Amino acid sequence: xxxxxxxxxxxxxxxxxxxxxxxxxxxxxxxxxxxxxxxxxxxxxxxxxxxxxxxxxxxxxxxxxxxxxxxxxxxxxxxxxxxxxxxxxxxxxxxxxxxxxxxxxxxxxxxxxxxxxxxxxxxxxxxxxxxxxxxxxxxxxxxxxxxxxxxxxxxxxxxxxxxxxxxxxxxxxxxxxxxxxxxxxxxxxxxx
Amino acid sequence: xxxxxxxxxxxxxxxxxxxxxxxxxxxxxxxxxxxxxxxxxxxxxxxxxxxxxxxxxxxxxxxxxxxxxxxxxxxxxxxxxxxxxxxxxxxxxxxxxxxxxxxxxxxxxxxxxxxxxxxxxxxxxxxxxxxxxxxxxxxxxxxxxxxxxxxxxxxxxxxxxxxxxxxxxxxxxxxxxxxxxxxxxxxxxxxx
Numbered sequence: 001x002x003x004x005x006x007x008x009x010x011x012x013x014x015x016x017x018x019x020x021x022x023x024x025x026x027x028x029x030x031x032x033x034x035x036x037x038x039x040x041x042x043x044x045x046x047x048x049x050x051x052x053x054x055x056x057x058x059x060x061x062x063x064x065x066x067x068x069x070x071x072x073x074x075x076x077x078x079x080x081x082x083x084x085x086x087x088x089x090x091x092x093x094x095x096x097x098x099x100x101x102x103x104x105x106x107x108x109x110x111x112x113x114x115x116x117x118x119x120x121x122x123x124x125x126x127x128x129x130x131x132x133x134x135x136x137x138x139x140x141x142x143x144x145x146x147x148x149x150x151x152x153x154x155x156x157x158x159x160x161x162x163x164x165x166x167x168x169x170x171x172x173x174x175x176x177x178x179x180x181x182x183x184x185x186x187x188x189x190x191x192x
Numbered sequence: 193x194x195x196x197x198x199x200x201x202x203x204x205x206x207x208x209x210x211x212x213x214x215x216x217x218x219x220x221x222x223x224x225x226x227x228x229x230x231x232x233x234x235x236x237x238x239x240x241x242x243x244x245x246x247x248x249x250x251x252x253x254x255x256x257x258x259x260x261x262x263x264x265x266x267x268x269x270x271x272x273x274x275x276x277x278x279x280x281x282x283x284x285x286x287x288x289x290x291x292x293x294x295x296x297x298x299x300x301x302x303x304x305x306x307x308x309x310x311x312x313x314x315x316x317x318x319x320x321x322x323x324x325x326x327x328x329x330x331x332x333x334x335x336x337x338x339x340x341x342x343x344x345x346x347x348x349x350x351x352x353x354x355x356x357x358x359x360x361x362x363x364x365x366x367x368x369x370x371x372x373x374x375x376x377x378x379x380x381x382x383x384x
Contacts, residue, residue, distance in 0.1 A: 030222050034364045041356035041363050078362045163379045164233035170270045171233050172226045175370035178363065179378070182371040187355045 005103070005136045006185070007046035008039055008177065009095045012056065016145040025144035027056050032063050034174040035141075036082040042185040048095040048138075049088045060088040092151075096138060103136040108156035110139045112180065113146050114169055120158040123183040129157075130184060139180070141173050197295070197328045198377070199238035200231055200369065201287045204248065208337040217336035219248050224255050226366040227333075228274040234377040240287040240330075241280045252280040284343075288330055295328040300348035302331045304372065305338050306361055312350040315375040321349075322376060331372070333365050 010031055013024040032049060039047040049060045064083040066072045073080045089095050096107045110126065130137065140147060140155070152158060162171060162179050171179070202223055205216040224241060231239040241252045256275040258264045265272045281287050288299045302318065322329065332339060332347070344350060354363060354371050363371070 030364075030366075034367055037362050037364055038367045040360050041354075043356060078360070081360060082362065162233075162374065164235060164377070168232050168270075168273060170229050170274065171370065172222075172229055172366070174222075174364070174366055175226050175230045178367035178370045179374045182354065182374065185356070186371070 004043065004045045005133050006044060006130055006139065007048065007095075007099045007136070008035065008044060008139050008141060008181075009048040009050050009089075009092060010035055010141050010143065010173070011092060011147060011151075012049070012051040012053075012143050013091075014148045014151065015142050016148060018145055020145070022148055023144065024051060024053055024056070027051065027059055027063075028143070029063055031143070031174055032060060032086065033079070033082070035177045036086050037079075038174075038178045038181050040082040040085055042181040044181075044185075045085055046087060046099055047085050048098070049086060050090070050092055050095055051088070052090045057088045057090070060086070064088075092140065099136060099138055103134065105135050107136045107138050109154070110137050110157040110159060111142075111147055111152055111155040112139070112159040112161065112176070113142060113152070114161050114171075116161065117152065117158050120160045122160050123162075123180060126157065126159055127184040141177055143173055196235065196237045197325050198236060198322055198331065199240065199287075199291045199328070200227065200236060200331050200333060200373075201240040201242050201281075201284060202227055202333050202335065202365070203284060203339060203343075204241070204243040204245075204335050205283075206340045206343065207334050208340060210337055212337070214340055215336065216243060216245055216248070219243065219251055219255075220335070221255055223335070223366055224252060224278065225271070225274070227369045228278050229271075230366075230370045230373050232274040232277055234373040236373075236377075237277055238279060238291055239277050240290070241278060242282070242284055242287055243280070244282045249280045249282070252278070256280075284332065291328060291330055295326065297327050299328045299330050301346070302329050302349040302351060303334075303339055303344055303347040304331070304351040304353065304368070305334060305344070306353050306363075308353060309344065309350050312352045314352050315354075315372060318349065318351055319376040333369055335365055
C-alpha cells in the first residue's frame with residue numbers, strides 16, 4: 001500500500017500578529033480537534049501541530065491525550081481516532097523530516113493564505129498533482145495573521161485562496177482547512 | 193435586488209444527546225464565530241442560532257455583542273461584519289417566519305446529517321435548485337448528536353452527507369457547514 005502523500009501542518013511559528021510582527025501564536029483547542037477530524041475524514045495519516053514553545057507542545061499533547069487515554073477515549077472513541085494522527089513538532093523543518101520517511105522524492109511545501117498572490121495555482125490543479133502518489137506534499141496552514149512572507153517565498157506551491165462570492169473573505173483556519181481538504185480529496189455523492 | 197434565498201440555522205433544540213434523548217444542547221462559542229464567518233464569506237444574509245433557552249439566547253447575544261460594540265468592534269471589524277448576520281431565535285418555526293419575509297413562496301426546510309438516508313439529494317443538485325432565487329431555503333444544522341428524526345421526517349429536502357474517502361466521517365458542525373457552503377455557493381478560481 002502506498003503511503004498517503006498529503007499531510008497538513010498547522011503552523012504557530014513563524015506567523016504574523018496583527019501588527020505584522022513575527023510571533024509564535026497560541027494554540028487553539030478547537031483547531032486541533034476540528035482539523036484532526038477533517039484530516040481523518042479525508043483520509044490523511046499525518047496532521048502536524050508546529051510550535052517551538054515547549055509549554056505549548058505539552059498543552060497540545062495534553063489535549064490529544066485527554067481523548068486518547070482513560071475517560072475521554074471511552075466516552076468518544078471517534079475523537080480518539082482523529083487525534084491519533086496528530087503529531088506535535090517544534091518546527092516546519094522537523095515536520096518535513098518526519099513526513100519524508102517513506103518517500104524517496106523530497107517533500108514539497110504547499111502554502112495558502114487569504115490574499116491573492118501571483119504564481120498561485122487553483123485547488124483543482126493541486127488535486128491533480130496529488131495523483132502522483134510518490135510525490136509527498138506538506139500543506140502549511142497559518143494561524144494568527146498568517147504565514148510569513150518567507151514561507152510563501154520558499155514554498156514549492158502557493159495555492160489560490162478559497163473564493164466566497166463577495167468581497168468578504170475571512171474564513172477561520174478550521175473552516176479553510178475543511179474546504180481545502182474537501183476540494184482536494186472529497187468526492188461528490190450521487191443521488192439515490 | 194433579489195433577497196438572498198439561502199439561510200442557515202444552527203439548531204440547539206430539538207437535537208439528540210449521546211443517549212438518543214431529545215435535549216437542548218449548549219452553545220459553542222466558536223460555532224457562532226466560524227459559521228458566521230463562513231456564511232458571510234459565501235454571501236448569506238441570515239444565520240440563525242436556534243435555542244429556546246433564554247439564558248443561552250443571552251449568551252449568544254453577548255458573544256455577538258462583544259465584537260459588535262466597543263473594544264471588539266474596533267479591534268476586529270471583519271468579525272463584526274460576520275456577526276452582524278447572526279440572529280438569535282427561540283425555535284425553528286420562528287426562524288422560518290423571520291426568513292419568510294421578503295419571499296412569496298413558502299420557505300423550504302433543508303436538513304443534513306452524517307448518516308445516509310433514503311431520498312436524500314446530492315449537494316450539487318441542491319446548488320442547482322438554489323438558482324431559482326424566488327424560492328427560499330433554510331438549511332438546518334444539528335448540534336449535539338444531531339437533529340431529531342422528526343426534523344428529517346418533516347423536512348422538504350434531505351441532503352446527502354459529505355463524503356470523505358474512507359469509513360471515518362466525523363466532521364465538526366463548523367467544518368461541515370464550511371464544506372456545504374463551499375459546495376453550494378463557492379466558485380473555483382482559475383490559475384493565474
